[in-house]
Each structure stands twice: as structure tokens, then as C-alpha cells.
Amino acid sequence: MRVIDLRSDTVTLPTPAMRQAMFDAELGDDVMGEDPTVNRLEAMAAARLGKEAAVYVPSGTMANLVCLLSHCARGEEAIMGHMAHTFLFEAGGSAAVGGIHPRTVPNQLDGTLDLGDIEAAIRDPNNPHYPATRLICLENTHNRCSGAVLTPSYMAQVRALADRYDLKIHLDGARIFNAAITLGVAAAAVAHDADSVSFCLSKGLSAPVGSLVCGSAEFVREARRQRKVLGGGMRQAGVLAAAGIVALETMVDRLAEDHANARRLAVGLASLPGIVLDPARIQTNIVIFDLAAGAPPAARVVAGMAAHGVKMGVVGPRRIRAVTHYGIGADDIEQALTVAKAALEKSPA
Numbered sequence: 491m492r493v494i495d496l497r498s499d500t501v502t503l504p505t506p507a508m509r510q511a512m513f514d515a516e517l518g519d520d521v522m523g524e525d526p527t528v529n530r531l532e533a534m535a536a537a538r539l540g541k542e543a544a545v546y547v548p549s550g551t552m553a554n555l556v557c558l559l560s561h562c563a564r565g566e567e568a569i570m571g572h573m574a575h576t577f578l579f580e581a582g583g584s585a586a587v588g589g590i591h592p593r594t595v596p597n598q599l600d601g602t603l604d605l606g607d608i609e610a611a612i613r614d615p616n617n618p619h620y621p622a623t624r625l626i627c628l629e630n631t632h633n634r635c636s637g638a639v640l641t642p643s644y645m646a647q648v649r650a651l652a653d654r655y656d657l658k659i660h661l662d663g664a665r666i667f668n669a670a671i672t673l674g675v676a677a678a679a680v681a682h683d684a685d686s687v688s689f690c691l692s693k694g695l696s697a698p699v700g701s702l703v704c705g706s707a708e709f710v711r712e713a714r715r716q717r718k719v720l721g722g723g724m725r726q727a728g729v730l731a732a733a734g735i736v737a738l739e740t741m742v743d744r745l746a747e748d749h750a751n752a753r754r755l756a757v758g759l760a761s762l763p764g765i766v767l768d769p770a771r772i773q774t775n776i777v778i779f780d781l782a783a784g785a786p787p788a789a790r791v792v793a794g795m796a797a798h799g800v801k802m803g804v805v806g807p808r809r810i811r812a813v814t815h816y817g818i819g820a821d822d823i824e825q826a827l828t829v830a831k832a833a834l835e836k837s838p839a
């Protein structure tokens with residue numbers, strides 16, 4: 491049975507060209523700044539994101555943590571959405587490691603934070619009862635908001651607010667290229683108003699490992715130190731970075747296919763009885779949908795689909811997530827819809 495794995499775009503495997511590039515990679519000691527392949531990837535990443543510099547780190551989680559540690563000291567506050575990946579799914583690292591106080595404001599359905607909510611969360615620096623606000627964190631695309639895209643004009647409004655209060659902006663751009671493709675702009679335009687940006691090579695771009703932190707040369711110098719603090723300095727990391735170079739060169743434009751497949755999946759799912767989903771909300775490669783009252787619970791539907799080779803993720807008692815990616819074709823979407831329909835019919839409520 492062919493397994494159609496829609497749990498995440500992190501399940502993607504390296505392409506043959508990536509494996510070859512890894513085999514051929516020129517290597518050196520990256521902690522000494524001497525791995526030519528890592529240096530090339532970092533230069534490419536900085537150029538693509540329109541920033542002065544970049545540093546390669548092992549994961550998206552470490553990329554975000556390095557950024558928060560570089561922006562905030564112990565006891566200082568970072569404003570972020572209540573559904574931010576950094577808040578929900580990064581093991582509380584900024585608090586555990588950096589003593590950074592997360593201050594959440596509600597994420598709107600479109601992934602944004604209301605500007606009034608952000609402003610209301612900014613602390614009065616003259617009141618000694620409060621931690622000092624340092625940072626606003628945004629996420630683009632927004633994972634838990636079904637891959638929603640923040641627009642450059644929204645980002646510019648947050649920038650203006652941040653400047654009024656002398657705050658920095660960190661953008662969790664794990665899927666920034668998905669945002670850029672949907673917006674029809676360069677990734678640099680999406681990153682323009684952020685002081686720091688992280689992005690992942692091992693999601694839709696299909697590389698096996700790695701993320702980049704991008705920002706000013708001064709910021710990246712500090713980020714490199716924080717990477718070392720976390721044990722993220724890797725020696726002959728070019729063997730991994732080589733795949734990242736291929737990812738940036740060959741895997742960005744094809745994300746449009748994943749978006750088309752996600753839209754196809756969403757339209758099909760929305761037509762099934764028991765599923766609550768507005769396909770118009772699906773802008774990139776993440777489809778989150780709810781099960782109506784009377785439909786079976788998510789765990790049962792997901793188990794029913796998995797038994798027939800279609801894997802999706804349970805993200806709430808009545809909520810399921812499916813993510814399209816490299817290796818999933820239009821035929822797979824048709825098959826997934828057939829299996830989903832059967833699972834809904836067969837699983838008793």
C-alpha cells in the first residue's frame with residue numbers, strides 16, 4: 491500500500507540532487523568559519539532574505555531560540571501570538587534557557603496580531619513592577635492558523651508600532667518561501683520589516699536538516715555566539731548545508747504545486763458531510779479542518795484513514811491537520827479524499 495503522509499512537510503526526504511551534493515560537498519571546520527559550503531549557504535540565505543548576514547543552525551527551534559536569546563536578556567519580555575509555534579511547541583526554551591518572559595496576545599484567524607492588542611501589551615518602562623518589553627514575534631506563514639500569510643503591508647504596520655516603542659521584531663519564517671510564493675514577491679520583501687528572521691530548509695524545501703538565522707552583521711555575530719551556547723556549533727556541517735544549497739536553488743518555485751494541492755484537498759474535504767472548512771482560507775500548504783458535532787472525533791477519523799494509508803495529524807479533539815509537500819501529487823490528493831470520505835462514514839460518532 492502506498493502511504494500518503496500528510497502529517498507534515500517535515501517528512502520530506504532529500505532529493506537525489508541533494509544526496510549527490512552532500513556526497514560531493516567541500517568541507518572544513520565551521521565553528522572556525524572554515525566550511526566553504528556552510529559559508530556559501532549562509533551568504534545565499536542572507537542575499538535571499540535581503541539581510542547582511544546569516545548563520546546556519548540545526549533546527550527551526552534552535553533558530554528561534556538563538557534569536558530570542560540575542561534580542562532579550564533575562565527577565566525581559568517578548569510579545570507573541572497565543573498560537574505561535576515558539577510559544578506552543580518549542581518546549582518553553584526561551585524561558586527555560588534564557589529567562590525570557592513570553593507575553594501572549596491573541597492570534598487572529600489570519601495569523602496576525604491585532605495592532606491594538608500588541609500596543610496594549612507593551613509595558614510602561616517607567617513602572618518597576620513590569621518586565622521590560624523588548625521584542626515582538628511574528629510567524630509567516632502561520633502554522634496553527636492553517637498556513638496563513640502575513641502581508642508586507644501588515645508587517646510594515648507592526649514595524650511602525652515597534653519603532654514607536656523602540657522594540658525589535660523577530661519573524662519566525664520557518665515557511666517564509668511559502669509566503670513569498672503566495673504573495674508573488676521575493677522572500678526579502680516578506681522579511682523586510684523584521685530585525686531577525688529564521689527559516690527552515692527541512693520543511694517544504696525538503697533538505698534533511700537545518701535552518702538559517704538572518705539579520706544585520708552585528709545581530710548575526712551575537713546569534714553565532716548564542717548558537718555556540720546552545721551547543722549548535724557543528725564542525726563539518728557542509729555535508730548538511732550542501733543539501734540546503736540545492737533546496738534554495740531548486741525547491742522554492744515548486745512550492746506553488748504544494749499550494750495547489752492543498753487547495754484541491756481543502757475543496758474536496760469541505761464538500762464532505764461532517765467537515766467544517768472554508769477552502770478560501772487555505773493560502774499555502776497547510777489545511778486545518780474541524781469535525782462537526784455528530785461527526786466522529788479526530789483521533790478516530792485519523793486512525794481510520796491511517797489504516798488505509800493516509801496519514802494526517804490530530805491537532806485538537808475535533809481538529810485535523812494535513813500538509814502538502816514534495817512527493818505528494820494530485821493523484822494522492824484524490825486518494826486521500828476517497829479515504830477521508832470512507833473514514834467519516836465508517837467511524838461511528
Ligand SMILES: Cc1ncc(COP(=O)(O)O)c(C=O)c1O
Pocket residue numbers: 548549550551552554575576629631632633662664665690701
Ligand atoms: C512555524 C514553525 N516554526 C518553527 C518550527 C520548528 O522547526 P524544527 O522542527 O526544525 O525545530 C516549526 C516546525 O514545525 C514551525 O512550524
